[in-house]
Amino acid sequence: MKDVDKPADPLPENFRSQEEAAAFWDTHSITDYEESLQPVAFEADIERRHFEIEIDEQSFHALRDVARRQRRPVKQLASEILKQGLKQT
Numbered sequence: 001m002k003d004v005d006k007p008a009d010p011l012p013e014n015f016r017s018q019e020e021a022a023a024f025w026d027t028h029s030i031t032d033y034e035e036s037l038q039p040v041a042f043e044a045d046i047e048r049r050h051f052e053i054e055i056d057e058q059s060f061h062a063l064r065d066v067a068r069r070q071r072r073p074v075k076q077l078a079s080e081i082l083k084q085g086l087k088q089t
Contacts, residue, residue, distance in 0.1 A: 008032035 011033050015021035030037075055063075063081075067074045 011036055 009028065012024065015024065063078055064074050067077045070077065
């Protein structure tokens with residue numbers, strides 16, 4: 001548990017490397033440095049979305065086995081099978 005009476009270490013103005021920054025933030029909380037934060041504006045263009053669907057266990061195992069034989073990710077194979085099936089309907 002954090003000692004609330006202990007002042008936070010000073011925030012370095014610059015880090016010599018990403019590793020040094022990572023080591024600092026691994027042992028410090030950003031909430032101790034809120035006065036140093038600056039608002040930023042950004043836009044995110046999300047081109048892909050991920051959805052969850054339920055399938056029965058037997059179908060999943062069959063899908064996984066085919067994906068392993070083809071050395072492909074299960075989600076990629078499942079997506080292609082769905083696309084093909086939807087084109088046929």
